[in-house]
Amino acid sequence: MTTPRAPFVGELTESVAPQPTSRTVRMRTSLPVQAWRFVRVNLRMIKMIRRSHVH
């Protein structure tokens, strides 16, 4: 019996994942936006770390 060949998922053509707009991509490297996001990410991390250390 011949084993069927595995499908090569490849280009993810069936994915319905949204693609970022050019503005979103720009915002990901915009220094003022990312400086603000940096503060947000850190605050989120600090909150999570505090919750994880309380036992």
Added chain:
Amino acid sequence: MARVVVLGAGISGHTAALHLRKRLKKPHEVVVVSPNADYNWIPSNIWVGVGRMTADQVTFPLAPVYRRKKIDFRQARAVSIWPEGSVAGASRPFVEIEYTAAGRDGERERLEYDYLINATGPKLNFAATPGLGPDGGHSVSVCTADHARHAAARLEAVIAELKAGRPQRLVIGVGHGTCTCEGAAFEYAFNVEHELRTRGVRELAEIVYLTNEYELGDFGVGGMTFAENGFLTSSQLWTESLFRERDVKAVLRAHVQRVEDGKIFYETLDGAEGVLPFDFAMLLPPFRGQDLAAFDQTGADITSVLFAPNGFLKVDADYTGKPYEQWRASDWPNTYANPTYPNVFGVGIAFAPPHPISRPRSTPGGTVIAPAPPRTGMPSGIMGRQVALSIVDMIQNGASAPTRTASMAKMGAGCVASAGTGLHGTAASMTMYPVVPDYERYPQFGRSLEDTTGEIGLAGHWVKRILHSMFIYKAKGRRGWSFIPE
């Protein structure tokens, strides 16, 4: 006087040793046994693997740190545990060690203990897949600093081929159906893609992410749900979006059967088989526990009493073989004490998880293709600290049982896949709370929507770079180290 022996000097063991020494008064002893002379901040190996950091930037010698901290360091590997001592001359429990340091190489010694912390991490089980790994195999790895340095050299050769106009296929992922650390493979893929683009050779490179995950974004934690812009979205869509944007292809639900020169042979969950030719392959190995045996006082083998069949130490988890639908957050350990020998603890990757977090699946032929649960980074550090504090309470404060807990169902984790150097770069940052879903506390998704997030942007890269410096500083035990959380 009590002696605490810590086996292993990775994130968990090293953290435990530092906290023990800080809190245990003299003359109590803290002894660390590690076969490696250097500490390795493993999360940054990814950057070594693309040539953006040197191995020296992610490692440092342990001996000077332990000398300064007055911790007894033995460069040796643990061979066997005798938790009852031995009728042949040892009334106290002991661990048999074999030195790996130059000058004492191969020399064996019995090291008695009152408390033992097994933080030996994983055995990188390249042997589970024929042809896998950098030592005699055909793929590279980023599991150690040396592996990562080797991977960077191979990647450089691929870049040279691309510059010469020759198309190359780079396969990045996991080398077995039961691997863990898909987050690390994802991060490396993300870094390689960024590196090729930065070097102007992305066009001719095909990047394929090969994984045992059922869906992209599973990461061995069963995937995540994020609340974004007023909508609920999944880590699957989030990851697929990133892969589509960066033109990274994917082979999902795969178990690598063997690796030959330039070819990966794999099987997928539906039982089909495939061959994937490659020019460069970074495939992580599956993990198992270190080869540690255990004996009772008569010398009878009790390895199966202390260790699960996968070689990880049994702790206070619920190991009854329940079906997926009956898994509970409460199955996960709290104190990390072995139920038979309560003065023996297992932390970090060395403890035996009760079951995976992702839904287990297997092929029609019975091949298991299911990510093992990740237990690295912050969770490992917290386990090390909490077990250390419990032991201090038992030695100095009269506690009769562990006083601290560190359930992975009550702690979060952050995963920052960051690429670039200095201020410039990019990152995909995720946080989740808790690591193990708890459907009693969070009935809808098992995790807090407020604390489970995914974000792409430069800010995550800055965070990761700062964390690198902060954790190396902490691991060196510099002034104020204990104020830096795990």
